[in-house]
Amino acid sequence: MMTSHCLHYYVGTYTDSPSTSTGIARITLNPDSGELTRLEDVTALRNPSYLTVTQVGLYSVSEVSRDEGALVQFTSPLSSRQLAIAGDSPCHLAIKPPYLAVANYGSGNTSLFLLDEKGQPQRALSELYIAGRGTNPDRQRSPHAHQVCFFAHSNQLAVVDLGADQIHIYDYRVNAPGHKFTLTQTIPMPAGSGPRHLVFNKSETLAYLVCELSETVITLLKEQNKWHIVHQCDLLKNVKSEEAASAIQLSDDDRFLYVSCRAQNKICLFDVSAIEPIKIAEYDSGGAFPRDFTLSCDGLWLLVANQHSDNIVSFRRNRETGELTPTGYQCTVSVPVCLQPVREYKSE
Numbered sequence: 001m002m003t004s005h006c007l008h009y010y011v012g013t014y015t016d017s018p019s020t021s022t023g024i025a026r027i028t029l030n031p032d033s034g035e036l037t038r039l040e041d042v043t044a045l046r047n048p049s050y051l052t053v054t055q056v057g058l059y060s061v062s063e064v065s066r067d068e069g070a071l072v073q074f075t076s077p078l079s080s081r082q083l084a085i086a087g088d089s090p091c092h093l094a095i096k097p098p099y100l101a102v103a104n105y106g107s108g109n110t111s112l113f114l115l116d117e118k119g120q121p122q123r124a125l126s127e128l129y130i131a132g133r134g135t136n137p138d139r140q141r142s143p144h145a146h147q148v149c150f151f152a153h154s155n156q157l158a159v160v161d162l163g164a165d166q167i168h169i170y171d172y173r174v175n176a177p178g179h180k181f182t183l184t185q186t187i188p189m190p191a192g193s194g195p196r197h198l199v200f201n202k203s204e205t206l207a208y209l210v211c212e213l214s215e216t217v218i219t220l221l222k223e224q225n226k227w228h229i230v231h232q233c234d235l236l237k238n239v240k241s242e243e244a245a246s247a248i249q250l251s252d253d254d255r256f257l258y259v260s261c262r263a264q265n266k267i268c269l270f271d272v273s274a275i276e277p278i279k280i281a282e283y284d285s286g287g288a289f290p291r292d293f294t295l296s297c298d299g300l301w302l303l304v305a306n307q308h309s310d311n312i313v314s315f316r317r318n319r320e321t322g323e324l325t326p327t328g329y330q331c332t333v334s335v336p337v338c339l340q341p342v343r344e345y346k347s348e
Helices: none
Strands: 010-013 022-030 037-039 051-053 058-063 073-074 080-084 090-096 099-104 111-113 121-128 145-150 156-161 167-173 181-188 195-200 206-211 216-223 226-234 245-248 256-261 264-270 278-284 288-293 301-306 311-317 324-332 338-341
Touching: 022 278, 037 195, 037 324, 051 090, 051 338, 058 090, 090 324, 111 256, 111 288, 121 145, 156 245, 167 195, 181 226, 181 256, 195 245, 206 245, 245 288, 256 288, 278 324, 311 338
Parallel strands: 090 145, 288 338
Antiparallel strands: 010 022, 010 338, 022 037, 051 058, 058 073, 073 080, 090 099, 099 111, 099 145, 111 121, 145 156, 156 167, 167 181, 195 206, 206 216, 216 226, 245 256, 256 264, 264 278, 288 301, 301 311, 311 324
């Protein structure tokens, strides 16, 4: 599992039939050509749909119901650990020591875990849950937590609720008695929009939110410690929403925003050097149903995981303009749904 220079990537997959995946895959990117190569799998796990990597190890969730064994898994070169999740269909996780948070799409709750000094999840702490529903009768009959995100510059946690069209902000004090997370703001989103994932600029004064159901991107501004909407725009012009917008990434210089539209097989590029995003281009994803994508650490590459065509595709990226150029390279991974760059692990 030791690698370097962000040339290697973990791939989360769905393993249930008709998939032939067995768990978390691994690929490598040639930094000269963009060629992609499939390596040996990392670990067997059912439906590891979301992964995150720190300097101490790899974390993943098993996206099944709690009755089927929903769990969070930690893997490092020297140890591994699994803990059950009191939720259904966990789909996202975030870490800020000493805490790990998991968003459970099916049950709508967020599960909190305590990490030890080596980064291993030790025990469940509590569940965050706010009842609600949206206006879409097929997709929003109950809360659906779809993302959890710890703030870098404050002791806060954001929970994105696709089912109730809301973002919840919680405050916490590290290692306070009871490890209590207190709701401090709920940000309502447009009715039926289905907020999915958000990203923050480096100063955490601006956030960009992709809404799955309305296929829009919303800009939020923080003023006087409160967040509010300042702009909203369609991802694709003059196209009926297919309710399937997906991943969102911000470049490391905070200038360019990328968003995927799964049903239309597109990657959209926006200039966000000003508060209102300006659409620059859209690109064919090189496959079907681009569930996730990631930018390389040097900003020179973008990799796309196309869920329905079982392929991962590389694009060369211009750091000055944000524009993408397909390399023509791809590799096969059955039902890929998440991409995470590998990091060097600290010695224990």
